[in-house]
Amino acid sequence: MPTFVYMTRCDGCGECVDICPSDIMHIDPVTRRAYNIEPNMCWECYSCVKACPQNAIDVRGYADFAPLGHSVRVLREEEKGTISWRIKFRDGREKNFVSPICTEKWGEKIEDLATLPVPDEEALNSELLCYEPDVLGYAGGLRKLPGKFKQGVYY
Amino acid sequence: MFTSNPFAELSTWISPSLMQAYVIVMIIMVAAGTIIDVLHKKSAKYFSENMRKSKALGTKEVGGGEMVSIAIKTAIVDVAASGEFCDQRRRITHLLTMYGFVLFAATTAIMIFGYIGSTTPAILPLLWHAGALMLCVGGYWFWFFIRVDVAAEGNAWYRVIRADLFILSLLATATFGLIWSALQAAGVAVWSALFFFLFIFASTVLFGGVLWSKFAHMFFFNDTATTEIYTEADGSRDGLPEPADQPEQFGPGIKRLAPKNY
Numbered sequence: 001m002p003t004f005v006y007m008t009r010c011d012g013c014g015e016c017v018d019i020c021p022s023d024i025m026h027i028d029p030v031t032r033r034a035y036n037i038e039p040n041m042c043w044e045c046y047s048c049v050k051a052c053p054q055n056a057i058d059v060r061g062y063a064d065f066a067p068l069g070h071s072v073r074v075l076r077e078e079e080k081g082t083i084s085w086r087i088k089f090r091d092g093r094e095k096n097f098v099s100p101i102c103t104e105k106w107g108e109k110i111e112d113l114a115t116l117p118v119p120d121e122e123a124l125n126s127e128l129l130c131y132e133p134d135v136l137g138y139a140g141g142l143r144k145l146p147g148k149f150k151q152g153v154y155y
Numbered sequence: 156m157f158t159s160n161p162f163a164e165l166s167t168w169i170s171p172s173l174m175q176a177y178v179i180v181m182i183i184m185v186a187a188g189t190i191i192d193v194l195h196k197k198s199a200k201y202f203s204e205n206m207r208k209s210k211a212l213g214t215k216e217v218g219g220g221e222m223v224s225i226a227i228k229t230a231i232v233d234v235a236a237s238g239e240f241c242d243q244r245r246r247i248t249h250l251l252t253m254y255g256f257v258l259f260a261a262t263t264a265i266m267i268f269g270y271i272g273s274t275t276p277a278i279l280p281l282l283w284h285a286g287a288l289m290l291c292v293g294g295y296w297f298w299f300f301i302r303v304d305v306a307a308e309g310n311a312w313y314r315v316i317r318a319d320l321f322i323l324s325l326l327a328t329a330t331f332g333l334i335w336s337a338l339q340a341a342g343v344a345v346w347s348a349l350f351f352f353l354f355i356f357a358s359t360v361l362f363g364g365v366l367w368s369k370f371a372h373m374f375f376f377n378d379t380a381t382t383e384i385y386t387e388a389d390g391s392r393d394g395l396p397e398p399a400d401q402p403e404q405f406g407p408g409i410k411r412l413a414p415k416n417y
Contacts, residue, residue, distance in 0.1 A: 008201075008379045008391075014307030016416035028302040029316035032369065051319055053241035055395055073394040081401035084396035098399045 001061040002042035002071065003049055007033045009056035016048035016057060049074045050083055050101070076101065156340035158283045160266050160275035161332075164339055165351070171271040177355075178267055181362040188365025195366075205382055214390030225384045233380035242413070245301055251293025252325070253373075258286030259329065284336065290329035294322060306416040321359075321368035327357035 003025075005016075010033040016025040017034060024038045025048050033114040034056075036042060049057045059072045076083045078101070086098045118129055129135075162174060178187060193199050217225070223272070231237040237253065240246035264282040304310050331354035338347035365371055386393040 007203075009383070011239055011241070011245075012303050013240075014303035014414040017303065017307040025310045025377070027308060028318070029304075030318055032303065032318035033317075054239075055393075058394075071394045073396060075398065077399055077401075077403075078407055079405055080399050080401040081405040082399035082401050084399050086394060086396035088394065098394055098396075098401075 001044060001059040002039035003036050003044075003046065003057050003059050003150065004035065004039070005033070005034050006058060007031060009054050010052075011056075012052060012073055015051045015053060019047045019051045022044060036037050046074070050076050052076075105139045156337055159340065160270055160280050161336045161339055162263075162266050163271050163284075166271045169277040171267070174267045174271070178264055181358065183223070184363045185365055185370070188363070190370050192366055192371045199306060202379075202382060206385065209386045209389060209391045209393070211314060212391035213386075215317070217357070217385065217389045221388055222385075225295055225381060225388060229380045231385075239380060242301075245297075248293040248297040250300060251289045252297070255286045255291075255293060255329070256325065258282050259332075260286075262286060264395055284333065287329040287333045290325060294326040294329065298322060298326065303414070306339030317367065318369060320364055321370050321372075324357050324361035324364060324368070328354060328361050331357055 007028075012027065012032045012034065014027065014034070018024075019028060022041055022043050024036055024041050025034055028035050028039045034048075044059070046059065049059060055073070056076060057074075060068070060070070071086075071088045073086045073088075074083060075086075077126070080089075081100055083101045085095075085098050085099075087095045087097075089095075113130065113135075116131060123130070165174070237246050237249045240249060262279050266279050266283065270276075270279065299312050300306065302312075304314070305312050305315070330352050335347060335350040335354050338350055341347075361368075361370070383393070
C-alpha cells in the first residue's frame with residue numbers, strides 16, 4: 001500500500017523527502033507541503049511514514065483490492081524506541097501493534113559510517129554494500145536459504 | 156530614520172486620503188481573496204467534515220470548558236508561539252516573520268490613519284522599522300537556508316516556484332520599505348521615489364495575490380491546530396495509535412538530524 005500525505009497536518013519540514021529511498025516524496029510547488037508524486041513507484045518501505053514528525057503520512061491500498069474506508073496510522077516514539085501501528089478495517093475491526101524501532105541507543109551502538117576509512121577500489125567495485133558483511137553484523141558470507149521452498153514466510 | 160514617520164513626509168506629494176484609500180483597498184483585497192480561497196478550496200467544508208468524523212470516532216464527549224481550554228491552548232502554543240514546528244530554526248524564522256509582519260502592518264495603518272498631519276510618537280516608526288527588520292532577518296534566513304525544497308530536495312536557492320509568491324512579496328515589501336525610508340531620510344528624492352513605487356508594487360502583489368499565494372495560511376492554520384488538539388481531547392486521536400506503554404529510555408533518534416543530506 002503506497003503512502004499519501006494529509007496536507008493539513010504536514011508542516012513541510014522535508015524529513016520524508018530526505019529519507020525516501022525511491023525519491024518520490026517531493027514538495028508541492030504550490031502549497032510547499034510534501035506529497036507522493038508517484039504512488040505506483042512506492043516501495044512501501046514506510047520510511048516516510050515513520051520519519052514524519054507530524055504523523056501526517058498515512059498509507060492506503062489501491063482501490064481495486066482495498067476500497068477506501070480503511071486506515072493505517074503510525075505513531076513513532078523515538079525516546080521510547082517504539083513504533084505503534086493502528087490498522088482499521090472497513091468493517092470496523094481494529095488491530096494495534098507495537099514494535100521496537102531500535103534496540104540500541106542512538107549514536108552509541110550504531111556504527112558512524114562517516115568515521116570509517118574510505119573503501120578501496122576493490123571494495124567500491126564489489127557487489128557487497130559498504131563494509132558488508134562486518135557492518136551488518138554477520139561474517140562468512142550470506143545466510144544459506146533452505147534447500148527446498150515451501151509455502152509460508154521464512155525467518 | 157528610525158524615529159521619523161516615512162508616510163508623513165510622503166504626504167507632501169501624495170494626499171493622506173489616497174494613502175488611506177490604498178490601505179482600505181488592500182484590506183478588502185485580503186478579505187475577498189481569503190473568502191474566494193475558502194469557497195474555491197472548500198476549506199471550511201473540509202474542516203467541518205473532519206470535525207464531524209472525529210466526533211463520530213471519539214470515545215468521550217468534549218465539554219464547553221474543555222473547548223475553551225483547547226481554544227486557549229491553540230492560541231498560545233500553536234498560533235502565538237508557532238509550536239507546531241518540529242524544527243526549532245523554522246520555528247524561530249516563523250516567529251520573526253509573523254511578529255515582524257504584525258508590527259509592520261499595524262504601525263503602517265496607525266501612522267497613515269492617525270499621524271500624518273500631527274507629530275508621530277517616536278515609538279511608532281521605531282516599531283515599523285523593527286518589524287521590517289524582523290521580517291528581513293526571518294525571511295532571508297528562511298529563503299536561503301531553510302526552504303525545504305532547497306534544503307531537502309537540493310534545489311538552488313534562486314529556483315522560484317508559486318509557493319514562493321508569499322515569502323518573496325513579503326520580503327520585497329519589507330526590503331523596499333526599509334530602503335525607501337533610508338533614502339528618504341538621506342534626502343535622495345529620485346531614488347527614494349523609485350523605491351517607494353517598488354514598495355507599493357510589492358505590497359500590492361502581497362495583499363492582492365492572496366488567492367494564489369500562501370497568505371491565507373494565517374487564517375486556515377487555526378482550524379488545523381484546533382482540529383488536532385480536539386481529536387486528542389475526544390479520544391479519536393485522528394486514527395493514530397495510543398502512545399506505547401514503554402519508558403523513555405532512548406535519545407531523540409532521527410529527530411536530531413536535519414533533513415539535509417543532499
